[in-house]
Structures are given as structure tokens and as C-alpha cells.
Amino acid sequence: MQHPETHLALHHARAADLHAQAEAHRLANAARPSRDLRIRLGWTLVELGLRLATPRPTALAH
Template structure:
């Protein structure tokens, strides 16, 4: 296949896929998904900070 033909087909398919993805994003309910994604993100940040923080020895009483 000629490289220019291949590139034209690739661009056409990429345009189709972008249009499909855009339509899917608009149809999906964003509110609940966004809240879940935000909560999961902050949970991962908290977990990472706990892993990085140095452990302090417990004081004997």
C-alpha cells in the first residue's frame, strides 16, 4: 500500500474514533463518575503519603 494512501486511511479512522469517543463522553453521566474518580485519586495520594512518611518509634510508657 502506498504510504500516502495508508496515511489518509489512518487519518479518516482517527477522525471516526474521536467522534465516537466524544459522543460516548457526552452520553455518560459525568457527576457520579467524576466524584468517584476524585475520591479514588485523593485516597491514592493519602496512601502514597503514608508510604513515604518516616515512621516514628512509639514511646514506651
């Protein structure tokens, strides 16, 4: 059986580690571009690619 102070010290160490991991995760997410911006950029690139890949209609000579 562990001594209560030992258990409490381990709990505090684990809690500090979890807080540090959460802060690192929060900072990493804050540095990433927003999801909405990435989605809009992706669809814009798809639209541009489709426009470039679609042949232009040619005028028929009469």
C-alpha cells in the first residue's frame, strides 16, 4: 500500500504532465490554419483544376 503523500505527489506529477500536454496540443492547433480556410482553399483549387481541364467551346464557322 502506498503512503498517502506518495500517492498525492504522483497525482500532482501526472496532472502537471497532462496540463502540459493539453497546452502543447492547444498551441499546435492554434498554429494551424482554420479548417474553414483549408476547405475553401481546397474547393477553390478543385474548381480551378476543373476549369483548366475543361476544353473551351469553339465557335462554329458559318
